[in-house]
Amino acid sequence: MDLPNFRSYTSPLPHLAFSSSFFNNLTITQAAEYSYPTIAPIGSVSSARFLPEVPFSAAATVIISGEVIPNYNDLKFLTSSIENEYTAGSRSAEVRFRYNGTERCMVYHFSKLELIRNCSNYEPAIISYRHLLMHIQSGPFNLGSAFETFRNSLVTSKIQGFYVSDFQLDKLGCLLGESWLEEDIFNALLEFSYFQNTHYTLSSEQNSSTILLPTSV
Numbered sequence: 753m754d755l756p757n758f759r760s761y762t763s764p765l766p767h768l769a770f771s772s773s774f775f776n777n778l779t780i781t782q783a784a785e786y787s788y789p790t791i792a793p794i795g796s797v798s799s800a801r802f803l804p805e806v807p808f809s810a811a812a813t814v815i816i817s818g819e820v821i822p823n824y825n826d827l828k829f830l831t832s833s834i835e836n837e838y839t840a841g842s843r844s845a846e847v848r849f850r851y852n853g854t855e856r857c858m859v860y861h862f863s864k865l866e867l868i869r870n871c872s873n874y875e876p877a878i879i880s881y882r883h884l885l886m887h888i889q890s891g892p893f894n895l896g897s898a899f900e901t902f903r904n905s906l907v908t909s910k911i912q913g914f915y916v917s918d919f920q921l922d923k924l925g926c927l928l929g930e931s932w933l934e935e936d937i938f939n940a941l942l943e944f945s946y947f948q949n950t951h952y953t954l955s956s957e958q959n960s961s962t963i964l965l966p967t968s969v
Contacts, residue, residue, distance in 0.1 A: 758835055758838050758839075761838065761843070761862060761863070762834070762838070762862040762863055762865070762866060763863060763866065764863045764864070764866050764867050765863075768814055768867065769786075769814070769815060769867075770789075770815050770867045770870050770871050771866075771867065771870065772870060774870075775870060775874055775907060775908065776906070776908060777906070778906065778907050779903070779904050779905065779906055779907070780881045780884075780885065780902065780903055780904070780905055780906075780907055780909075780921075781885075781903040781904065783877075783878050783881050783882075783907050784878075784881055784882045784885050787817040787818060788871070788875070788878060789815050789816075789817075789818070789819045789820065789821050789871055790818070790819070790820045790821070790851070791820075791821055791822075791823050791871060791872060791875055792820060792821065792822050792823055792826075792849055792850075792851045793823065794823045794825050794826060795826065796822060796823065796826060796849040796850050796851060797822050797823075797826035797827065797847060797848065797849040798848045798849060798850065798855070799847075799848045800827060800829075800830045800845055800846065800847045800848070801845065801846050802830075802834075802837045802842035802844070802845050802846075803842060803843070803844045803845065803846055803859065804841050804842055804843060804844075805843060805844055805859075806843045806844065806861070807843075807844050807859050807860075807861050811858065811859075812844065812858075812859050812860055812861045812864060813861045813863065813864055814864065814867070815864070815867050815868070815871065820851050820856065821868050821871060822847055822849045822868065823872055824865075824868050824869040824871075824872035824873070825872065826849070827845075827847065827865065827868070827869075830845060830847075831865060831869075834862065834865070838862065843861070843862065844859050844860060844861055844862065845859070845860050845862070845865065846858070846859050846860075847859075847860060874907070876922070877907055877920065877922035878907070879925075880922040880923070880924070880925030880926075881907060881921075881922055881925070883925055883928055883929075884922075884924060884925055884928065885903070887928055888902075902921075905921060907921075907922070908920070909921050911924075911940060914940055914943050914944075917936060917939050917940035917943050918936075919934075919936035919937070919940070923936055923937055924937065
């Protein structure tokens with residue numbers, strides 16, 4: 753098996769929208785403004801099969817603005833054997849799925865399957881960032897330069913300024929609405945409270961009587 757050729761064939765070009773390089777260099781502001789594809793709900797794929805043809809059309813190789821694509825979770829049964837299928841001569845996949853009552857039959861180059869996977873994986877983070885920006889911009893907040901720093905941060909950025917807490921910034925979205933508070937966010941709030949309490953006791957020359965223990969270290 754020629755692994756380098758397989759990896760090269762299935763890897764999208766770095767300059768393409770929704771490639772790994774695209775997301776690694778995407779800022780939160782850009783993510784909120786970018787026209788993301790519509791991802792069909794899980795369970796929309798009715799059938800999928802491998803084909804020997806190498807497709808070259810835009811529909812088979814890139815994701816365009818406003819395009820409807822299947823959810824990658826529906827394609828895992830197909831892609832789990834993609835390397836073996838490549839060795840056997842397959843070069844594309846025909847996928848049938850339904851969206852809004854319309855059945856679609858698409859042929860995807862193996863590299864586009866990677867683009868679809870990236871879109872499915874990053875969609876929750878993109879939605880979270882959009883909600884966070886909307887909430888901050890519409891609320892009575894005066895964050896000054898901190899807001900610009902947040903807007904210009906990469907979508908892959910992690911929280912900064914903490915000793916124990918370490919998580920992706922998009923997890924802050926669970927603070928909005930009636931979402932469950934994730935453990936990482938809870939620990940960060942505890943750590944922030946600890947810093948505040950320590951600063952107060954040091955500045956007032958008092959002994960702290962509070963011990964805050966995160967749920968994980």
